[in-house]
Amino acid sequence: MKHMEISVRVRYQETDQMGFVYYSNYFVYFEIGRIEFLRNLGFSYSKLEKENIFLAVIDAHCKYKSPARFDDLLTIKTWLSKLKHARIEFRYEIIRKEGEKLLAEGSTTLACLGENRRPRAIPDEIRNTITSKNLLPI
Amino acid sequence: MKHMEISVRVRYQETDQMGFVYYSNYFVYFEIGRIEFLRNLGFSYSKLEKENIFLAVIDAHCKYKSPARFDDLLTIKTWLSKLKHARIEFRYEIIRKEGEKLLAEGSTTLACLGENRRPRAIPDEIRNTITSKNLLPI
Amino acid sequence: MKHMEISVRVRYQETDQMGFVYYSNYFVYFEIGRIEFLRNLGFSYSKLEKENIFLAVIDAHCKYKSPARFDDLLTIKTWLSKLKHARIEFRYEIIRKEGEKLLAEGSTTLACLGENRRPRAIPDEIRNTITSKNLLPI
Amino acid sequence: MKHMEISVRVRYQETDQMGFVYYSNYFVYFEIGRIEFLRNLGFSYSKLEKENIFLAVIDAHCKYKSPARFDDLLTIKTWLSKLKHARIEFRYEIIRKEGEKLLAEGSTTLACLGENRRPRAIPDEIRNTITSKNLLPI
Numbered sequence: 001m002k003h004m005e006i007s008v009r010v011r012y013q014e015t016d017q018m019g020f021v022y023y024s025n026y027f028v029y030f031e032i033g034r035i036e037f038l039r040n041l042g043f044s045y046s047k048l049e050k051e052n053i054f055l056a057v058i059d060a061h062c063k064y065k066s067p068a069r070f071d072d073l074l075t076i077k078t079w080l081s082k083l084k085h086a087r088i089e090f091r092y093e094i095i096r097k098e099g100e101k102l103l104a105e106g107s108t109t110l111a112c113l114g115e116n117r118r119p120r121a122i123p124d125e126i127r128n129t130i131t132s133k134n135l136l137p138i
Numbered sequence: 139m140k141h142m143e144i145s146v147r148v149r150y151q152e153t154d155q156m157g158f159v160y161y162s163n164y165f166v167y168f169e170i171g172r173i174e175f176l177r178n179l180g181f182s183y184s185k186l187e188k189e190n191i192f193l194a195v196i197d198a199h200c201k202y203k204s205p206a207r208f209d210d211l212l213t214i215k216t217w218l219s220k221l222k223h224a225r226i227e228f229r230y231e232i233i234r235k236e237g238e239k240l241l242a243e244g245s246t247t248l249a250c251l252g253e254n255r256r257p258r259a260i261p262d263e264i265r266n267t268i269t270s271k272n273l274l275p276i
Numbered sequence: 277m278k279h280m281e282i283s284v285r286v287r288y289q290e291t292d293q294m295g296f297v298y299y300s301n302y303f304v305y306f307e308i309g310r311i312e313f314l315r316n317l318g319f320s321y322s323k324l325e326k327e328n329i330f331l332a333v334i335d336a337h338c339k340y341k342s343p344a345r346f347d348d349l350l351t352i353k354t355w356l357s358k359l360k361h362a363r364i365e366f367r368y369e370i371i372r373k374e375g376e377k378l379l380a381e382g383s384t385t386l387a388c389l390g391e392n393r394r395p396r397a398i399p400d401e402i403r404n405t406i407t408s409k410n411l412l413p414i
Numbered sequence: 415m416k417h418m419e420i421s422v423r424v425r426y427q428e429t430d431q432m433g434f435v436y437y438s439n440y441f442v443y444f445e446i447g448r449i450e451f452l453r454n455l456g457f458s459y460s461k462l463e464k465e466n467i468f469l470a471v472i473d474a475h476c477k478y479k480s481p482a483r484f485d486d487l488l489t490i491k492t493w494l495s496k497l498k499h500a501r502i503e504f505r506y507e508i509i510r511k512e513g514e515k516l517l518a519e520g521s522t523t524l525a526c527l528g529e530n531r532r533p534r535a536i537p538d539e540i541r542n543t544i545t546s547k548n549l550l551p552i
Contacts, residue, residue, distance in 0.1 A: 012311065012321075013162065013304045015155040017208055017463075018531075022151050023471040023522075024441035028289045031438075035288065035347075045288075046347040049431070057437040061475045067531075070155055071311075071322040108437075117432075117481075150449065150459075151442045155325075156393075161333040161384075162307075165300035166427045173426065173485070183426075184485040187293070195299040199337045209449075209460040246299075255294075289438065291431040293484055298427050346431055 002135065003079035004037040007097070010072045020067035026104050027060055030092045033078035034108070037090065041129050053123060055088065055110040062106035066096075073097040080135045086112050086121050140273065141217035142175040145235070148210045158205035164242050165198055168230045171216035172246070175228065179267050191261060193226065193248040200244035204234075211235040218273045224250050224259050278411065279355035280313040283373070286348045296343035302380050303336055306368045309354035310384070313366065317405050329399055331364065331386040338382035342372075349373040356411045362388050362397050416549065417493035418451040421511070424486045434481035440518050441474055444506045447492035448522070451504065455543050467537055469502065469524040476520035480510075487511040494549045500526050500535050 008029060016022040034055075035045050045055070068074060075095040082089035087109055094104040114120035130136060146167060154160040172193075173183050183193070206212060213233040220227035225247055232242040252258035268274060284305060292298040310331075311321050321331070344350060351371040358365035363385055370380040390396035406412065422443060430436040448469075449459050459469070482488060489509040496503035501523055508518040528534035544550065 011304060012154055012307050013160050016150055017153040017155065017157045018468055018470065019155045020470070023474055024151065024438040024445075027438035027441065028287060031288050044347065046345075049346075054432055056432065056434070056478075056481070058478045059476070060437055060478075062473070064470075064472045064474075067470070069322075070325075071320065149442060150445050156330055156332065158332070161336055162300040162303035165303065166425060169300075169426050182485065184483075187484075192294055194294065194296070194340075194343070196340045197338070198299055198340075200335070202332075202334045202336075205332070207460075208463075209458065288430055289436050292426055293429040293431065293433045295431045300427065 003077055004033065004040050006033060006036045006076050008032060008074050008076060010068055010070050010074065012070055015070045020069060023062070023064065026062050026064070026094060026106065027108075029074065029076050029094055030060075030062075030078075030090070030106060030108055033076040033092050034090045037078045037080070041126070041133070043126060043129075052115045054113040054117065056113050056117075057108050058087070058111045059109040060106070061108075062104055064104050066101060066103045068094065068096065068103050074103070080130060081107065081137060082109075083122065083127065083130055083136055086119055088112070088122060141215055142171065142178050144171060144174045144214050146170060146212050146214060148206055148208050148212065150208055153208045158207060161200070161202065164200050164202070164232060164244065165246075167212065167214050167232055168198075168200075168216075168228070168244060168246055171214040171230050172228045175216045175218070179264070179271070181264060181267075190253045191258075192251040192255065194251050194255075195246050196225070196249045197247040198244070199246075200242055202242050204239060204241045206232065206234065206241050212241070218268060219245065219275060220247075221260065221265065221268055221274055224257055226250070226260060279353055280309065280316050282309060282312045282352050284308060284350050284352060286344055286346050286350065288346055291346045296345060299338070299340065302338050302340070302370060302382065303384075305350065305352050305370055306336075306338075306354075306366070306382060306384055309352040309368050310366045313354040313356070317402070317409070319402060319405075328391045330389040330393065332389050332393075333384050334363070334387045335385040336382070337384075338380055340380050342377060342379045344370065344372065344379050350379070356406060357383065357413060358385075359398065359403065359406055359412055362395055364388070364398060417491050418447065418454050420447060420450045420490050422446060422488050422490060424482055424484050424488065426484055429484045434483060437476070437478065440476050440478070440508060440520065441522075443488065443490050443508055444474075444476075444492075444504070444520060444522055447490040447506050448504045451492045451494070455540070455547070457540060457543075466529045467534075468527040468531065470527050470531075471522050472501070472525045473523040474520070475522075476518055478518050480515060480517045482508065482510065482517050488517070494544060495521065495551060496523075497536065497541065497544055497550055500533050502526070502536060
């Protein structure tokens with residue numbers, strides 16, 4: 001596994017009066033993508049937080065190519081692009097299943113926080129899993 | 139003060155492809171109304187939570203009469219309708235300022251929670267303020 | 277089929293600082309439920325809107341019994357409770373799959389709108405499908 | 415006026431279980447900023463849409479420096495950074511009023527769409543107003 005794919009169906013709530021998915025919702029899709037990426041790696045983000053390990057977004061970017069619409073079935077494609085001492089970067093593509101059309105692409109950088117929301121290193125077990133599975137681009 | 143009024147302007151994000159404010163957003167307006175109601179009474183809900191006092195919604199109702207639209211200036215009208223040992227009920231009206239049109243009305247019942255999110259009595263200082271100001275309907 | 281079930285996983289975005297799913301999001305789950313209910317009946321709500329048939333919520337109610345939390349797998353259970361000339365009422369239950377715990381229950385009444393968002397009768401083909409499949413409680 | 419400022423108070427709905435404002439909501443604040451920027455210039459975005467002029471986001475970026483929290487009073491600072499034939503770029507800062515702390519900064523590029531959501535030039539009256547008021551950085 002180099003990337004992770006998960007499907008979502010566009011909710012009515014996610015549309016706006018232009019008839020498209022409102023632009024901030026793509027970042028919600030990105031969040032779903034990285035949570036599932038981590039789960040696939042063996043890490044429940046929910047459990048990580050219970051152990052006082054938080055991943056907080058410090059940078060987010062999205063490029064919109066074609067609008068998603070209500071009821072579209074979307075594929076969220078997620079992969080790792082960078083891993084530093086205390087930061088991790090994910091990249092994403094949002095694809096409409098019908099016609100396999102690329103609708104948007106983006107990235108988020110997350111900082112690892114520990115107790116009292118203080119910066120800390122990415123936990124070794126996450127780092128080791130990523131390295132052993134060769135998940136980073138060369 | 140028997141009721142509290144606060145204004146909000148409808149955000150583009152709150153619309154849906156029908157061209158109206160999406161129905162769940164009225165409950166967000168209700169939340170804004172009760173937070174401001176409490177602030178007017180002298181209680182910062184933010185501070186209450188820091189003292190481990192939480193108000194969790196256990197019942198919510200809204201009746202939609204006419205749709206709110208993007209950029210509408212709305213008045214959120216909030217008042218207290220019931221106060222029990224561990225519960226408090228608010229009522230709301232959402233009014234479009236232009237033409238003073240009633241768009242929606244509703245209510246929420248909130249349960250008071252304390253440490254570990256366990257039910258507890260409404261704090262005495264809130265109860266006493268409500269009683270001394272005669273804020274409940276007879 | 278008397279009721280329709282669909283699963284959703286709670287998104288991080290849906291939580292609030294109390295650590296629970298924010299109360300208005302249950303109405304988004306309800307929306308997902310009724311869209312899938314209609315799809316199961318053979319009606320794409322997306323296509324209905326393209327034919328100028330809209331279902332607008334005119335009443336919404338939710339009773340919260342136990343909080344949903346991040347990453348919970350939920351079942352949205354939807355059934356029809358009333359069908360009038362120009363209105364339709366759905367009922368819902370939100371159940372946490374783990375332990376089959378009922379978290380919330382509610383209802384929404386929707387009015388049928390046609391061109392220029394004017395009230396109109398529920399389309400005959402929807403009414404006939406509902407009747408022929410015996411989907412209404414006696 | 416080179417930039418436009420508007421205040422918003424963080425809603426409970428905008429927080430997540432980390433206790434911060436969820437990251438996608440900053441893009442909603444950006445939207446509020448640019449709508450008010452346009453209003454200040456004499457353009458109601460609501461009216462523009464009625465004349466079949468749409469501004470659709472094609473690129474969005476946000477850098478998060480310090481978290482916003484529930485009930486914070488924020489200033490959204492908005493200015494124009496680029497104006498092309500059919501595109502317009504806004505920049506934003508989100509500042510906590512208390513202590514005048516910069517929490518986030520970002521940008522969005524919007525494409526102008528016309529009938530049937532087809533690309534079109536930025537309307538002359540908007541372009542002329544921007545030029546005559548010297549709103550672009552040199």
